[in-house]
Amino acid sequence: MTNLWVKGYAALASTLFVGSTILPAYAHADLAETVPSLTEALTTSPEELRLTFTESVEIAFSEVSIVDSEKTEIQVGELSLDPEDNKTLVVPIEVALVAGTYTVEWAVVSADGHKIEGSYDMTIAP
Amino acid sequence: MDAWLYFFRFFHYAAALQLFGTAVFQAWMAPPNLRRAMSAFEERVALCSAVVLLVSGVGWLLTVAGSMGSGWADTINPDVVFRVLRATQFGQVWTWHLAIAVMILPATALVSRVRMGWTLLAILSALALGGLGLIGHASALDGFVGVLNRASHILHALSSGFWLGSLLSLIYVLGLLRSSDFGRDADMALHRFSGLGHGAVAIALATGISNSWFVLRHAELNPTTPYQAMLLLKILLVCSMLVLALVNRYVFVPRIPNGPGIRQLRDGTIAEIVVSAAILTLVSVLGVLSPS
């Protein structure tokens, strides 16, 4: 009986240990990557923004807004998830952006149920 | 808002652990005569826990709606609350979880009037307690490792539930140990609990270690961050739980036949309950904080 416990316990512990070594670390989720990327020099308005997070996101509680340097909010289309990747939020831009610097503000709820938010700048210079 | 989330989480975890431990004790630890003798007390404990489970479960949902939405107004905004239930991972788990919490109420009220009532309650409360391993950071990962991580959290909840949730029943049993009617049964229940308790403690420790490892594997170890400081404190408290449990089992239990064992074991068990309440407080906060 004791022997069985020890074996079961060892099997469990080693499975979990092996499992955990092939894992990425997690904190709360965060923004991992954007398209256009943060360093890209844009000459024309992008047609959409793609924001990829470190965890899947809840589309029902995701918001992205774009504001220009005068703090005026630019209308964006309806957000959707990339059908192939539930970590990527797609933001259609329906009115072409003129040259200038914009701030992209995002707030999403990630798979763990926690709300995270942030912002980044994007410059268009023809 | 976070403070309310801590508050509801604490009572929800506590109620789920207590309910599961009580039902398992009655269903499988206590021989039939003892079960009947303890029934009135255990039913009251179970009913209180069931009510707290449901109320705190709803409170938890409303607070989450506020935090996912835009603040206090959204905690009572039906649109937002239903959007949480229908359209998020948390909400899908919570719909089932609350349905189970609702079913637990009549199951608790009828527990000694139906055959196998305590077994049914043990199963329902296992589902409620296990469901808590499917939300929060346990659910952050997809795929096979995600399944493994969830399984580890579920096992952790159930094994700790068996351990911590039985302590109150244990104290009651100690009072019956010298009784001429129930002494033998009480002794038998004590030994069953201590036998299975070793397994439960081992599983709780193994899964606790693996859960912490899952969270912190790549994080920079820095015990001045709130999360890691609290996790460290939790580990210290768990170590003291372990010492208490070992002293109870291997020092106080052998003194029961003729010595002061019963009183010492009662004090030791009360100490375990106090420490476990402190651990639960930490758990309620840890699940909300960012690990790094």
Ligand SMILES: [Cu+2]
């Ligand atoms: Cu998180």
